[in-house]
Amino acid sequence: MKWIWEQNDWPRFAFDAARFHSFERAFHRNAGLIIGSMTAISADDVDELRVTLLSSEALDTSMIEGEVLDRDSVQSSIRKQLGLQTDGKRAGPRETGASQMMVDLYRSYAEALTEERLFSWHRMIMNGRVDLEEIGSYRTHVEPMQIVSGRLDMPKVFYEAPPSSRIPDEMKTYVGWFNHAQEEGMPTVIHAGIAHLYFELIHPFEDGNGRIGRAIAEKALAIGARQSLITSLSTTIERDKKAYYHALEQANSSLNITEWLVYFCEKILEAQVHVQKMIAFIVEKARYFEKYDEQLNDRQKKVALRLFREGRGGFKGGLSAENYLRITGTSRATATRDLSEMVELGALKKTGKLRHTRYYPPFFDQKHQAETAKANKRL
Incomplete structure (x- = not known):
């Protein structure tokens, strides 16, 4: 069996475009509602929303990979980087790195994606790691980059990424595609869905590919919505990460990725609903303290x-x-x-x-x- 990157048309993905018109309309409608809702809350509440969304994404994108971060440390680190008042709690290296990546993603969403930024994100999320050969650069090991599941004594390889020797050329192609896809008319939700899958299929880093890949998808959504607010993709995916990994596995053998995009678009819309509910929660919190503070x-x-x-x-x-x-x-x-x-x-x-x-x-x-x-x- 040929891996997807060994097929003649790689990386020319195919999909049924007609199935995504309603997803694209819903995404932009929801984005407008979110932006409009934010005008109804105070500047302090907007800051709180940013801290909550960024910290939740930092925690949940790590949780998807089985890494548990300290919530208070993540929030304190994010508040410090945003120039907000903190509780003075010192964050560990993992919490600091995850927070730095999310804040950098938030601040730089409108800038072109570059390999240097990817390297920077990798250094951030690998902060404190001493077990990796390459940090802040693409993998170079000669052994195959395999995604393995099953028992230790009976492992099953369900995907093998391109060899390390191909990664520099693959990533130059990828970065160029990412930066021009929406300019050339690709719908936002499709751009985000392909951006994530395409990156995971290349798997350019020794570790951290999932976290960086989800950050890239968030960047694509922010570009399309023309606003920096994080969409809460990881928080939504983490609720059923088994389905997420199943969808990725099903998409690694064929260049027709319609079903993957349907799955991913559904997650995008769910994530937007989550953000809307968070805004409503902040409004309710403000009303709560207006009513009960003195009592x-x-x-x-x-x-x-x-x-x-x-x-x-x-x-x-x-x-x-x-x-x-x-x-x-x-x-x-x-x-x-x-x-x-x-x-x-x-x-x-x-x-x-x-x-x-x-x-x-x-x-x-x-x-x-x-x-x-x-x-x-x-x-």
Whole structure:
């Protein structure tokens, strides 16, 4: 069997263009709604949105690869790079590098893609690594670059990338294609989908190809939308990364990539909906503190702020009395009284009984609330 890059027409990808007209219209409609929604929130809230999106992408693009980063460190690093107030928390090398790449992507979205920028991104996300031969440059090893799955004693090679000797020429072609695709009329969603797949098929680096490939797709979307806001692709993909890897595997043998593009376009639109919900969440948060700020004591405000830092879902499984105790360091009797007061005010909603009692923001996603309450009963 020939690998895709060994086929005569490589890298001339084929697809059914008619299937993507509706995806392209939906993408630009959603982008317009997102941009319009941002005009309704304060400058401070826009900054918060940027920090949240960039940190979520840094965390989730690493999570897709099985690498877990510290959320607080990532957020602190991103805030520092954006010139915003930080909590002074020092970030580790991995968190710093992942944050640097996301901020650079955000700031440079409109600039042409260059090999130098790819090398820079690679140095960032490989920050602190000492086990790689090549950092900040393409791979040079003579062994085949194989994507392997299965048991260690019975590995299955489901893809082999071009040999290292071909990478410089392949990447010059790739970068040239990326920089001119939308200028030549390629729809944004198709550009992003091909940009990601094409990069993964070349697999130019010793490690970090997935994270850089998803960043390139985000860049393509930002170029098409003419705005720098990250679309939350990795956050959306991470929810079902098994489907993501399956889609990549199915696309590595044929230059007809229609089904891959359908999958990827669906993820793009899901990611945009996620951003819209995050904006709505920030608006609700602002309204929440406008309404309750003067009615809450310092302990209650501290817990409310901590709850909102967890995002739209709040604490996984809901806020418990034990969470309240840990956050405030108060007594159990005071925690019980504080939580009861917040429920009476309408600042929290209460579900469950006894040890299954949990608390949520008043506008909490009802479907998610039902799911977490059900999960709590099984504990």
